Amino acid sequence: MAGDPMNIPVVSIAAAKAALLEQFASPVLRRRATMLWGTRGVGKSSIVRQVAEAHGVPLVDLRLTTIEPVDLRGAIYADEVQARTVWFPPEFLPGPDQPAGILFLDELTAADQRLQISAYSLILDRRVGQYQLPDGWQVVAAGNAAHHGAITHDMGTALADRLFHFHVQATIDAFLGHALAQGFAPEVMAYLKVRPDRLDDTASQLAADHLVGASPRGWEDVSRVLQSAVSGTAQRLFVQGRIGAANAAEFFGVLRELQAAVDVVKLLQAQPGPDTAALLPRSLDGLYGMLYGLVAVATEAPTLARALAIVEQWPDMRSDVALPIREAQTLAMELLMQRALERGLETTLLDSQAYQRYSERRQREGLEPGARGG
Numbered sequence: 112m113a114g115d116p117m118n119i120p121v122v123s124i125a126a127a128k129a130a131l132l133e134q135f136a137s138p139v140l141r142r143r144a145t146m147l148w149g150t151r152g153v154g155k156s157s158i159v160r161q162v163a164e165a166h167g168v169p170l171v172d173l174r175l176t177t178i179e180p181v182d183l184r185g186a187i188y189a190d191e192v193q194a195r196t197v198w199f200p201p202e203f204l205p206g207p208d209q210p211a212g213i214l215f216l217d218e219l220t221a222a223d224q225r226l227q228i229s230a231y232s233l234i235l236d237r238r239v240g241q242y243q244l245p246d247g248w249q250v251v252a253a254g255n256a257a258h259h260g261a262i263t264h265d266m267g268t269a270l271a272d273r274l275f276h277f278h279v280q281a282t283i284d285a286f287l288g289h290a291l292a293q294g295f296a297p298e299v300m301a302y303l304k305v306r307p308d309r310l311d312d313t314a315s316q317l318a319a320d321h322l323v324g325a326s327p328r329g330w331e332d333v334s335r336v337l338q339s340a341v342s343g344t345a346q347r348l349f350v351q352g353r354i355g356a357a358n359a360a361e362f363f364g365v366l367r368e369l370q371a372a373v374d375v376v377k378l379l380q381a382q383p384g385p386d387t388a389a390l391l392p393r394s395l396d397g398l399y400g401m402l403y404g405l406v407a408v409a410t411e412a413p414t415l416a417r418a419l420a421i422v423e424q425w426p427d428m429r430s431d432v433a434l435p436i437r438e439a440q441t442l443a444m445e446l447l448m449q450r451a452l453e454r455g456l457e458t459t460l461l462d463s464q465a466y467q468r469y470s471e472r473r474q475r476e477g478l479e480p481g482a483r484g485g
Contacts, residue, residue, distance in 0.1 A: 123282045124149075128158035130277065135166055135213070135249050144234045144250035146219070146271075149279040150313045152328025154289070155253040159215045169212040171203060175222035175230060183229040183239060204242055211247030220254030235273050281327045283307035291446065295334040297403035302365050303330065304399045309358060325354040333362070365396050372397030375404040379417050387420075388427040398428070398439055406446045412459040418447055423465035444469055 122130075127147060134140045147155045156172070163170035173183075189196050205212055216230050229239050234252065237244040244250070252274070283303060290300050303310055312325045336349045351359035372392040378401070381387045392401055405418040422443045425436050444466065451460040460466055 119276055119278050121278050121280045123285050124154045124158055124279050125282075125285045125288075127277045127279045128161060131158065131162045131251065132165060134275070135162060135168075138247075141249040142237070142246070143275060144252060144273065145275040145277065147251065147253040147277050147279055148256055149253075150255065150311060150326065152326035152331075153279055153281045153311070154327060155279060156215070156217055159213060159251050159253070163213045169205070169209055170215060171205060171212065172215045172217065173203070174217045175226055176218045178226065180223070180225045180229055183226060183233075205245055205248060207245060209248075210245050212249075214244065214248055214250050216250065216252040218254055219252040220256070231270055234270065281311055283310055286310055286327055286330075290331075290334070291403075291406065291449075293331075294407070295331065296337040297407045298337060298366055298369050298400065299330055299334045300403040301369060301396065301399040302362055304403070305365075305395055306361075309361070312355075312358065321355060323352070323355045325358045329354045368394065368396050369400040373400040373404055375401065375408060378405070378421055379408070379414060383420055383424070387424050388429075391425065391428045393428065393430040395432070395434060398425075398434055398436075402439055402443045402446075405443065406450055409447055409450050410454060412456055415447065415451060415454075415456050415459050416463050419444075419460070419463045419465040419469075422447070423469065440469070 131145065134145060147159075149155055160170055160172070183201065205214070214233070216233070219227065219230060222230065230252070232239045233244060234250055237248075237250070287300055287304060290303075309325055310327060310330065315324070332353050333350050336346055336353070339346075341349065347359065347363060350362065353359075354362070372394055374390065378387065378390050381390055392398055401421075405421060409415040409418040422440055425440050425443075428434060428436060448460060448466075451457055
C-alpha cells in the first residue's frame, strides 16, 4: 500500500487508554469526540470500558451494526396538546440524572450510512433530534479503515476534522501483560513471546485473501481452548478454525516441544541444585514456556518462593544454542514481583534469599534505583 492513509502514527493500545483517561479528566477535552481506528480484536472496546471503570462513570456501549436509525433517533409521537409531532429519545441514551459518562459508538465505519447520519450528529453537535447529550459525557467512536480488511464506509473530511484520531495497534508487551492479568494459558504467552509477529497477521491474511487469521482476540480464544477439557482432536480443530491452518500448525509444533521440555509440577517438587538443573529446558521455547508456567502457578507463598529459587538457577541451564538467560531472569523476576503485589505476598518476595541475591546483583550492576548513580 502506497503512503499512509491514516496520516497519523500507530500507538499502542496502552498509550491510547492513557490518553483517554486524561481526556476524560479534562472537562474541555471531554467535549471533543475521539475516534479509535484499529484492526479487529485489538482491544478498542476493552480500553473504553476500562476508562469508564477507572473514572467510576457509566458506559453506554452502542454497537451500531446491530441497531436501526430509528433506534438512535427515537420514536415520533403526535402530541395533540401542542398540535405537533415530537420525538421521544431512546431510553439507552443518558438523561439529566446521569451528568457524566462515556458514550461509545462502536463499529461506526461499518454502520448503515443512514444510521451514521444520526451518529455523526451526536459526534458533531452532541445531539440527535431533540435529544441533547449531557455536558459531562464524552463520546468515543471506534471502527476499521478499509486497509484493515473490514467492511467500511468512508469517513468524510468534515467529520474527521471534528475528532481526535488514534490509530491503535496491539504490541506484544501490552498483550502479554493483559494475558497474564487474565490468566491466559502459559503456552500461548510463551509462543507469542518468541514469535511476536504471530500476534496479528492481518496484513499477510489480506495479501493471501484468507478469511481466517490470527488476532489478539483469536489468541484469547486459543487460550480458552487449551484450558478447556476438549480432546486433542477437537482442540486442533478449534484452534485452526480460529487462527487459520498455517498458524495452528506452527503453534501445535511449538506446543509439542513445550510439553516435552517443560514440566512445571516436577520443577516445583524437585530439590534445589542438581535435581532442579536436570529438569531445566534446553530451548528458547522451553525457556519461555517455563517462565510463564512458573508465573501462572505462583499464586501462594510456597509456590512463589520455590519459583523464585528456580529462576535463580537458570544459569545452570545447558543448551547447544545461546539463550537469553539474563534477560529472561529479569523478566521472570519482574513478573513474579508483580504477582506478589497482586496476591499480597510481598513478605514472601522480600524474605526470599533468591530474590535478595537478584536485587543485590542488579544494584551492583547499576540496574536498580538503590545503585550508585541510579
